[in-house]
Amino acid sequence: MTALIESIVRAHADIRPQVPVSPLLRSGPLSEALGCEVLLKCEHLQPTGSFKIRGATSSIQALLRQGRSAGITTASSGNHGQAIARAGAALNVKTTVYVSASAARPKVEAIRALGVELVVVDGPPLEAELLARRHAQEQGKTYISPYNDLTVMTGQGTIGMELIEQAPDLDAVFISVGGGGLIGGVGTVLKHMSPRTRVVGVWPENSPCMLRAIEAGKVVDVEEQDTISDGTAGAIEPNTVTLPVCQAVIDETVTVTEAQIGVAMRRLAEAEHWIVEGSAGVALAGLAKRADAYAGRKVAVVLCGRNIALEKFLGAIGAD
Numbered sequence: 001m002t003a004l005i006e007s008i009v010r011a012h013a014d015i016r017p018q019v020p021v022s023p024l025l026r027s028g029p030l031s032e033a034l035g036c037e038v039l040l041k042c043e044h045l046q047p048t049g050s051f052k053i054r055g056a057t058s059s060i061q062a063l064l065r066q067g068r069s070a071g072i073t074t075a076s077s078g079n080h081g082q083a084i085a086r087a088g089a090a091l092n093v094k095t096t097v098y099v100s101a102s103a104a105r106p107k108v109e110a111i112r113a114l115g116v117e118l119v120v121v122d123g124p125p126l127e128a129e130l131l132a133r134r135h136a137q138e139q140g141k142t143y144i145s146p147y148n149d150l151t152v153m154t155g156q157g158t159i160g161m162e163l164i165e166q167a168p169d170l171d172a173v174f175i176s177v178g179g180g181g182l183i184g185g186v187g188t189v190l191k192h193m194s195p196r197t198r199v200v201g202v203w204p205e206n207s208p209c210m211l212r213a214i215e216a217g218k219v220v221d222v223e224e225q226d227t228i229s230d231g232t233a234g235a236i237e238p239n240t241v242t243l244p245v246c247q248a249v250i251d252e253t254v255t256v257t258e259a260q261i262g263v264a265m266r267r268l269a270e271a272e273h274w275i276v277e278g279s280a281g282v283a284l285a286g287l288a289k290r291a292d293a294y295a296g297r298k299v300a301v302v303l304c305g306r307n308i309a310l311e312k313f314l315g316a317i318g319a320d
Contacts, residue, residue, distance in 0.1 A: 004150065004245070005192045008157035008185060011058045015158060018057050018090055022046060022159075024166040024300065029271035030284075034291040037298040039167055041159060043305065044276050048110075050231070050305030051156060052076075052083035052146075055181060058155025059144050060087050073136035073143050075099070075121075075129040078107020079231055079305055080146035085114035096141070098132035100125045104230055106309045125234035147179025148240040156182045160189025163300060171297040172198040174254075174290075176282035176304055178232030180210045180242030186302070187249025198251040202286030204278075205255045207233045213243055214250070228261055228278035228316045231305055256285040258316075264288060266317035268303070277308040278316065 022042045030038040043051035060072065072095045074084045081097040088095035096117040099108055102124065112118050121128040129145065136143035144152065163170065163186070173190065175183040187199040203211050206225040213219045219238045227233050236242075256264075265281035267288075268274050280303040287294070287301055308316075 004154065004157070004188050007150070007154040008161060008189055011154045012158045012161040014061055015054060015057045015155060018087065019046070019054050019158070021162050024163065027271055030267065033267070034288060036291060036294045036296060038287070039170075039298065039300045040272070041163065041300050041302045043159065044274065044280060044303045048079065048082045048086050049307045050079040050083065051159060051182060051302070052079040053086060054158050055152035055155035056080065056083035056087040056144070058158075059149060059151040060084070060091050060093055062151040063142055064091060064093070071096070071139070071141040073098070073132050073139070073141045074146070075125070075132035076103075076146050078103050078111065079307055081111045082107060082114065082307070084144060085111050085116040088116070089114060098128045100128045104307070104309060104312070107307050110307065126237070129237065145237070147181035147242050148237050150241055153181045153185040153242065153245065155185070157185025157189050159302065160186040164189065164193050167298065167300065168194065169298060170194065170197045170300050172200055172294060172299045174200045174202055174283045174287045174299065174301045176229065176232050176279045176302070177201040177203050177210050177246070178234070178279070179236050179240065180246045182302070182304065183250060184242045184245035188245060191249050199249050200252045200254060200286060200290070201246070201250045202254045202256060202282050204229045204232065204261060204282055205257050208255055209234070209236050210243070210246060211253055211255070214247055214253070219243065228258055228312070229282045231277055231279035232282065254286040254289055256282060256289060260285040260289065262316040262318060265313065269317065274303075275306060275308065275310075275313055276303055277305045280304050280306070281316070
């Protein structure tokens with residue numbers, strides 16, 4: 001953990017100017033509705049529309065420092081792939097992105113528009129990850145996992161550094177959880193620099209893979225169902241480096257239904273006029289579910305992304 005926090009502190013400076021500091025904005029309407037001071041960490045305003053640009057930039061910079069620039073391969077449901085493509089282009093590194101055929105179309109098209117080699121795999125996200133990793137090894141390239149990579153977690157952890165600078169007196173931070181890189185990185189910073197701040201992990205009930213791994217103490221098979229939070233969906237690798245970190249930093253866990261996610265997405269649209277993707281709605285839905293426990297306290301919600309098709313967004317919020 002000491003090495004990880006040191007890497008995050010370094011990355012906090014190194015990822016500039018490719019990754020701007022995202023604003024932390026108080027929401028008056030949400031604060032009034034939920035009975036606590038609600039601060040929104042606006043990662044959906046990042047250049048690629050999600051926090052993933054942090055881990056992508058951090059990981060590629062680490063490879064360049066090591067003299068490994070022969071090429072990068074990754075797999076992603078969309079946001080990580082788009083971030084790797086953009087960071088690779090900015091740092092002059094050739095990239096190949098594997099995506100599952102189930103990935104959201106706007107995210108896939110955004111990756112394609114960045115001019116990278118795109119490989120669509122007819123299978124679930126984990127199959128795309130395993131195939132990308134195997135092909136990278138065969139071709140002598142470097143595989144960068146969306147979450148199972150300490151340099152990626154390092155980049156995501158820079159959100160925690162910004163939170164400490166922007167609001168050093170936070171009582172809690174609500175974060176949606178997929179593979180664990182985001183909450184692992186942010187949680188590591190908070191545990192070292194603001195131990196009073198509770199780290200709350202939030203999952204869709206339909207896809208609680210990391211939660212079940214934390215409960216079991218190891219990665220286990222989880223039967224998933226469809227979720228609007230496609231950015232957090234998908235099985236996790238058995239050897240993921242994120243599991244022990246998540247076990248160490250998460251103080252509280254919450255699961256939310258698809259209906260609760262949709263309500264949260266609608267609340268953000270009505271209160272702040274923002275369209276966010278399902279994984280961002282997950283984090284706010286978690287706060288809404290636990291609002292009574294945080295009455296009168298200052299909490300942050302990480303809005304991790306905005307990349308969602310309009311028709312999917314409208315369907316989630318129950319729009320006519």
